[in-house]
């Protein structure tokens with residue numbers, strides 16, 4: 084009897100085990116299909132994003148006599164496409180974190196080697212002539228025998244400094260004002276508080292172009308037209324609402340307790356704000372600082388409209404005029420200026436990426 | 450050290466009157482507990498002492514001086530918040546050091562005092578950690594050290610034990626009490642836990658909806674609760690309260706009748722479960738439920754006046770469910786309240802029915 088019972092029990096167990104195997108096989112197949120589809124999608128999406136930047140950089144470093152070297156471009160593409168595909172394949176196939184790191188490192192090493200071999204000999208710095216030759220436009224034009232009519236370019240470092248000044252000053256003002264205003268909005272009750280919060284969002288929704296004519300007139304009347312300070316003020320005005328809104332979300336998340344605690348520990352309201360509350364919203368401040376800086380760095384519409392003298396040019400205006408003047412003559416120089424313009428934002432983004440990821444926007448509380 | 454006095458203190462938030470009229474004296478060096486249900490204004494009273502809230506009316510006095518307008522930072526009050534409110538971006542050392550920053554204490558002396566405070570609450574080995582790396586009990590101790598390091602004249606504790614587990618709560622209770630004995634600082638403890646209040650405080654202030662119901666020692670509140678509210682709030686398991694009508698020296702409660710002395714009219718009889726015993730005399734009932742509580746057994750007995758809780762010593766039940774029993778009590782342990790006004794009738798008692 085007992086033996087028989089055990090026998091049936093084990094048969095039943097065996098049956099069920101067989102079922103489970105089948106289920107596991109099916110689940111694995113489904114998972115694999117999903118992964119293949121996902122990675123195919125990622126490859127398809129990442130190539131068009133990566134390629135333009137890649138070409139920009141390659142042209143900047145390889146174009147000779149003003150024309151993009153098509154052969155070099157194709158060769159470089161022959162390197163980058165397989166690298167991107169190989170990257171996603173490694174990530175997809177790796178069984179562990181370690182394996183995927185090793186795989187990525189291997190892919191990168193092979194990619195760099197192939198690049199150095201196939202493209203390396205054609206690279207040069209000649210297109211960055213604008214960094215040391217202010218009147219590069221004439222030089223570039225003279226290469227094709229066209230000497231007259233070149234735009235008078237200021238020194239590129241001057242434009243660079245102007246851009247840094249605009250972006251930096253704008254960031255400093257926005258961060259200071261937004262922190263104080265957002266703290267007040269978050270902590271104090273006053274008449275009109277909720278309508279103010281609502282109008283903050285509406286203000287941000289205005290397309291800036293619609294306001295450009297009135298802005299121009301205002302700047303003209305107060306005498307700030309064609310000054311960096313005027314542009315900084317305009318930028319600050321447009322960036323503030325959103326920055327305040329974001330900072331309010333961060334302040335809302337700081338518990339009242341620690342502030343009260345600081346007061347009972349003998350701090351004044353200001354001391355409590357500086358030494359206890361501000362450190363809690365550090366990430367928020369970094370986030371709006373980076374965004375505001377990059378916004379100021381890439382600013383084009385306002386500087387184009389409100390700045391006239393070439394000593395007031397920013398990098399974006401410089402880029403614009405290079406494109407206007409030399410494009411069609413020398414693509415290499417245009418690309419090189421583009422790379423030069425791109426690098427600071429890229430560095431800033433990479434340095435601050437960790438903080439930007441944490442940015443979340445709190446809801447409007449009445 | 451300070452003597453604290455509330456004189457007709459009122460606190461309103463907008464149109465809502467949270468504290469209508471508070472009168473209270475706390476003696477120098479005393480340990481009092483503000484006890485009451487959630488939302489009765491305990492924290493509000495505490496924050497007025499700390500200076501975070503300004504009273505809407507009346508006077509608040511420290512050592513006979515009105516302090517209504519005195520800024521929080523000038524009051525020299527140590528507060529432990531319910532959430533501990535440690536500064537997350539500072540190490541434990543910097544947390545405890547923080548109050549001394551504003552007193553311009555010389556660096557060496559300040560560090561020595563931090564060490565002393567940390568030793569006092571036994572967190573000396575945690576000084577370099579961040580608050581997020583501490584357990585709840587350790588955070589609580591750090592908060593205590595931070596409140597004590599500036600040698601406050603008044604220590605305020607807002608539900609300091611509510612976030613701790615049962616065993617930790619027990620040991621922190623003892624520790625806070627011995628700290629008070631050691632330092633002698635006037636201490637106000639806010640709690641909604643009656644055991645916390647009765648075990649730690651010299652005096653309990655029982656509050657309800659912004660008003661003081663009763664002030665007294667734990668014994669006063671337990672043995673002579675001035676109102677039905679206090680009787681129901683103090684004691685665990687809660688007191689048995691049954692309403693009835695008294696006539697000709699007998700009170701009728703549902704079906705049961707007791708002899709009553711010193712009272713008449715609509716009455717509420719209060720009998721604490723631990724004052725009842727199952728025996729040969731008293732009123733009859735049937736055991737409906739048995740709840741062993743470790744060293745005690747709680748019986749729920751169905752009687753003529755409804756379900757009655759009886760607490761008996763011992764770790765094993767001497768009776769079984771469904772058993773018919775008689776419940777007796779000593780007359781002097783019974784409490785009689787006026788149902789209408791909810792007040793205790795002093796000297797009135799009921800006796801076991803014969």
Ligand SMILES: Nc1ncnc2c1ncn2[C@@H]1O[C@H](COP(=O)(O)OP(=O)(O)OP(=O)(O)O)[C@@H](O)[C@H]1O
Nearest residue numbers: 462465467485486487488489490491492493494641
């Ligand atoms: N800032 C405020 N604005 C409006 N009403 C408030 C404010 N603070 C407290 N109250 C109200 O005052 C009453 C008492 O609040 P308080 O915080 O003093 O209660 P509590 O006794 O500490 O309760 P708990 O045990 O839940 O902490 C509550 O009804 C609460 O809603």
Ligand SMILES: [Mg+2]
Nearest residue numbers: 491492493607
């Ligand atoms: Mg409270």
